[in-house]
Amino acid sequence: MKTNDLILQTVTKVAAFVIILFSLSIFLGGHYSPGGGFVGGLMTSSAIILLLLAYDLKTVAGILPVDYKLFIASGLLLSVLTASGSLLFGVPLMTHAFTYVDLPLLGHISLHTAVLFDLGVYLVVVGVTMTIIQTIGESE
Amino acid sequence: MSLLHWAVLAPFLAALLVPFLYKLVRRIHTGWFVLFIPIILFTYFFTLIDTTRKGSTIIESVPWIPSLHINVSLYVDGLSLLFALLITGIGALVILYSIFYLSNKKESLHNFYVYLLLFMGAMLGVVLSDNLIVLYTFWELTSLSSFLLIGYWHHRERSRYGAQKSLLITVFGGLAMFGGFVLLSYIGSTFSIRELIMDSGQLFEHPLFIPTMLLILLGAFTKSAQFPFHIWLPDAMEAPTPVSAYLHSATMVKAGIYLVARLSPVFAFSGTWLWLVSLFGIITLLWGSFFAVKQTDLKGILAYSTISQLGLIMSLLGVGAAALHYEELDDNLYLAATVAAVFHLINHATFKGSLFMVAGIVDHETGTRDIRKLGGLMQVMPITFTVAVIGTFSMAGVPPFNGFLSKEMFLASMVHVLELDIVNFTTWGALFPVIAWIASVFTFIYSMIILFKTFTGSLQSEKLPKQPHEAPIGMLISPIILASLVIVFGLFPNLLSTSIIEPATAAIQPTLTNDLHVHIGFWHGFKPEFWMTVGIIVFGTMLFITLKRWWRIYSIVPEQISLNNLYDQSLNMIEVISLKLTKIFMTGYIRNYLIYIFIFFIAALLSTLFQKNAFTIDLDHVAPIGLYEVILAVIIASVSIVILFAKSRLTSIILLGAVGYTVSLFFVLFRAPDLALTQLIIETISVALFLLCFYRLPKLGNRKEERMAFRWNNALISIGVGITVTLIAISAFSSNKPFPPISSYYIENAYKEAGGKNIVNVILVDFRGLDTMFEITVLGIAALGIFGMIKLRTGRKSE
Numbered sequence A: 001m002k003t004n005d006l007i008l009q010t011v012t013k014v015a016a017f018v019i020i021l022f023s024l025s026i027f028l029g030g031h032y033s034p035g036g037g038f039v040g041g042l043m044t045s046s047a048i049i050l051l052l053l054a055y056d057l058k059t060v061a062g063i064l065p066v067d068y069k070l071f072i073a074s075g076l077l078l079s080v081l082t083a084s085g086s087l088l089f090g091v092p093l094m095t096h097a098f099t100y101v102d103l104p105l106l107g108h109i110s111l112h113t114a115v116l117f118d119l120g121v122y123l124v125v126v127g128v129t130m131t132i133i134q135t136i137g138e139s140e
Numbered sequence B: 001m002s003l004l005h006w007a008v009l010a011p012f013l014a015a016l017l018v019p020f021l022y023k024l025v026r027r028i029h030t031g032w033f034v035l036f037i038p039i040i041l042f043t044y045f046f047t048l049i050d051t052t053r054k055g056s057t058i059i060e061s062v063p064w065i066p067s068l069h070i071n072v073s074l075y076v077d078g079l080s081l082l083f084a085l086l087i088t089g090i091g092a093l094v095i096l097y098s099i100f101y102l103s104n105k106k107e108s109l110h111n112f113y114v115y116l117l118l119f120m121g122a123m124l125g126v127v128l129s130d131n132l133i134v135l136y137t138f139w140e141l142t143s144l145s146s147f148l149l150i151g152y153w154h155h156r157e158r159s160r161y162g163a164q165k166s167l168l169i170t171v172f173g174g175l176a177m178f179g180g181f182v183l184l185s186y187i188g189s190t191f192s193i194r195e196l197i198m199d200s201g202q203l204f205e206h207p208l209f210i211p212t213m214l215l216i217l218l219g220a221f222t223k224s225a226q227f228p229f230h231i232w233l234p235d236a237m238e239a240p241t242p243v244s245a246y247l248h249s250a251t252m253v254k255a256g257i258y259l260v261a262r263l264s265p266v267f268a269f270s271g272t273w274l275w276l277v278s279l280f281g282i283i284t285l286l287w288g289s290f291f292a293v294k295q296t297d298l299k300g301i302l303a304y305s306t307i308s309q310l311g312l313i314m315s316l317l318g319v320g321a322a323a324l325h326y327e328e329l330d331d332n333l334y335l336a337a338t339v340a341a342v343f344h345l346i347n348h349a350t351f352k353g354s355l356f357m358v359a360g361i362v363d364h365e366t367g368t369r370d371i372r373k374l375g376g377l378m379q380v381m382p383i384t385f386t387v388a389v390i391g392t393f394s395m396a397g398v399p400p401f402n403g404f405l406s407k408e409m410f411l412a413s414m415v416h417v418l419e420l421d422i423v424n425f426t427t428w429g430a431l432f433p434v435i436a437w438i439a440s441v442f443t444f445i446y447s448m449i450i451l452f453k454t455f456t457g458s459l460q461s462e463k464l465p466k467q468p469h470e471a472p473i474g475m476l477i478s479p480i481i482l483a484s485l486v487i488v489f490g491l492f493p494n495l496l497s498t499s500i501i502e503p504a505t506a507a508i509q510p511t512l513t514n515d516l517h518v519h520i521g522f523w524h525g526f527k528p529e530f531w532m533t534v535g536i537i538v539f540g541t542m543l544f545i546t547l548k549r550w551w552r553i554y555s556i557v558p559e560q561i562s563l564n565n566l567y568d569q570s571l572n573m574i575e576v577i578s579l580k581l582t583k584i585f586m587t588g589y590i591r592n593y594l595i596y597i598f599i600f601f602i603a604a605l606l607s608t609l610f611q612k613n614a615f616t617i618d619l620d621h622v623a624p625i626g627l628y629e630v631i632l633a634v635i636i637a638s639v640s641i642v643i644l645f646a647k648s649r650l651t652s653i654i655l656l657g658a659v660g661y662t663v664s665l666f667f668v669l670f671r672a673p674d675l676a677l678t679q680l681i682i683e684t685i686s687v688a689l690f691l692l693c694f695y696r697l698p699k700l701g702n703r704k705e706e707r708m709a710f711r712w713n714n715a716l717i718s719i720g721v722g723i724t725v726t727l728i729a730i731s732a733f734s735s736n737k738p739f740p741p742i743s744s745y746y747i748e749n750a751y752k753e754a755g756g757k758n759i760v761n762v763i764l765v766d767f768r769g770l771d772t773m774f775e776i777t778v779l780g781i782a783a784l785g786i787f788g789m790i791k792l793r794t795g796r797k798s799e
Helices: A006-031 A037-054 A057-063 A068-089 A113-138 B003-024 B030-053 B078-101 B109-128 B132-150 B157-188 B193-198 B209-223 B232-238 B241-250 B253-267 B271-292 B298-326 B335-366 B382-396 B402-419 B431-455 B473-491 B497-508 B528-545 B547-555 B563-585 B590-611 B627-645 B649-669 B673-696 B712-734 B743-754 B759-767 B769-798
Strands: A098-103 A107-112 B058-065 B070-076
Touching: A006 A037, A006 A113, A006 B759, A037 A057, A037 A113, A037 B673, A057 A113, A068 A113, A068 B769, A107 A113, A113 B673, A113 B759, A113 B769, B003 B030, B003 B058, B003 B070, B003 B109, B030 B070, B030 B078, B030 B109, B030 B497, B070 B078, B070 B109, B070 B132, B078 B109, B078 B241, B078 B253, B078 B335, B078 B473, B078 B497, B109 B132, B109 B241, B109 B253, B132 B157, B132 B209, B132 B232, B132 B241, B157 B193, B157 B209, B157 B232, B193 B253, B209 B253, B209 B271, B232 B241, B232 B298, B241 B253, B241 B298, B241 B335, B253 B271, B253 B298, B253 B335, B253 B497, B271 B298, B271 B431, B298 B335, B298 B402, B298 B431, B335 B382, B335 B402, B335 B473, B335 B497, B382 B402, B382 B431, B382 B473, B382 B528, B402 B431, B402 B473, B402 B528, B431 B528, B528 B547, B590 B712, B627 B649, B649 B673, B673 B759, B743 B759, B759 B769
Parallel strands: none
Antiparallel strands: A098 A107, B058 B070
């Protein structure tokens, strides 16, 4: 029995992007305000879950044709590489570097290798959440 | 590596080659190749006699674990040389015998000779080692190889039983002995036996001296089948007869004798040693000879006879220890006991080896070893009969064989015990000659049983599985050689006295034997021991003739109270009890294991808390409690309590979610925005997952959802855990903190060093980023685990 959930689907179309933007915002602002890769990742996956609820697994797989397990792998790879990248510069493992630059449009901001590490966390969290939800959802 | 080391190593190296020879040269019996090893070794050791005769010794050392002072130091003196000659000499004869005994086609000879060579090498190692640890290593190797040899016919149930029994008992003793060795080296602060002997005077006063001695004796007694550890030996008779002849008459069972003799200089001054060794020896002598008469299996009789003869040697070593207490006397009577022990050791190896081979021949040619079926073999097997006559008469102590001489010396030593006025020997010492005499009578009886029941009477051909005939000459060579040695040593006893017996005695009694001259006289005159021998022969003959009338005494004591039964029962009991014990607590229910864990948790932590007097309450540093906190606490507590009494699972899940959201409110209240965010989302996800599980639960059918059943013990345990944790938390909060918290560093440096203002995040990705890295790994593993679990399950279903 398929009910007409037009309202839900329409709202989702708007809300999902708002949620994703919000998640990106708390992910990127993690170093200065509450948030970070973990919560950001969870929030992004909740946007995708909203899509899953409004549509169905197949449609969402059509919209986002990705294997979330690759997210986990690439996220782990990114964080490990960031952590071990410091070894190339002769400093201990996991040493981050940052610098402040003035970029046009964005102004005075910092560029920080910790963001790369956090991006790894973000990817892993998205991958993990989506893998779990998808696997359970697909199983009978 | 000296020649001596190569000599010990040679059997092991040869054992490596045996399987190849067996596979490649199938036509020739593998035994012929193996035969060279003991012959060469015997010749080598024979050349060393010259050295020990002069009273000098050989010591060669190769480092093994130098940092622990464990070196393979080999030491040759009279005693080790005597044993080395026995091992290699009898080894050669046994291998020769086995070539004809074991068929080239039917038997797995490669196994047999590998085990036998392993055993030979191990045994040489035992008698030549000077280092206690090396000695122990070889000792266990003899146990192991003997286990393999007893279980050679592993398809037989009895062989496996015997092998297991001997391994259990000898390894039990071996382990005790290892303990003794460790203690001994601790007391004497060296592993070298020679050095221990040199300062044996100081060892004597150490408080651990007696435990050391007891442990080492336990090892020696189990190996040498002394009462009550003798029970493995009769069951070891399931081994092939060459093995029985070699291991269980001439060599392995004498390893314990060797150990007692070797360590005599260390322990002998102690009265406990004197008592224990001589008492256990004499009891074993009586016990073994008494029960040998009862046996109906030829090898069974020989096994019990071996036990009793080993007891004899052991008791002589014990009495010989008394010599130390009479150093001043010119004519040291007790030194003669040691001489008798050494002499009887040699004699026993000769006659018992030959008798085992005779038993093997009888078994091989008639198909049975049961003396009730045998008889009248004299005409059929004249040569075997002759060998048997020599062996049995020597064992019984009848002139002119060598057993007579050593038996006389034994009886003389036992009579001298009467004059022993030290360490309370005057009270019970009188028992020694009496027991010795009675045991000798029984020895005479079973010797005669072996001879007459097997070879005289009428031939019962119909009862025998095979038609009896004389053995092939190859099988007879070894027993003939041994029997002729019995006669030669009997007629010319002094052939050995200067070359072998004197150096061996000197090794056992190093302090006393400066001017030792062993002269074994054939005729002592009309001394007590002569009349005792006459009495033995007269009484023995009478009892043997009337055997049928008094044989019933063996059925007085029922089979159930035998030592064997005790062993079987206790082994059985150990299994049954441990099974029951495991069944009691290993229930298979996780709830029970949780109970153990929690009870242990409560007991360990609470008792530590109060034992160390660590419980403190200090309310000075408590922060003021706000209204919101109270409200949230009340909510969280009441929700938690309601969960316990919830009837439906759905209620429990939703209430659990309520707890989680309240916790996240607490995080808000305690100013942890990151935690609050994460907690909110994670709680949502986990509640959703719970609901998923709930949805998938099996249908209950008619049964309704029930409230969790109340159990007092569960309630008590959970309250106990709660109280314990609370008390520890209060105590940890109240106690003085030895160090200031590290958080101030983070607060100061988060922006300066790490360029971030969110301290939590800076700690997570920068200061303690490694933790985060592995936490996301954990997440990844969990996701893949769930994926794998679900996908694999569906895969299985489709099949």
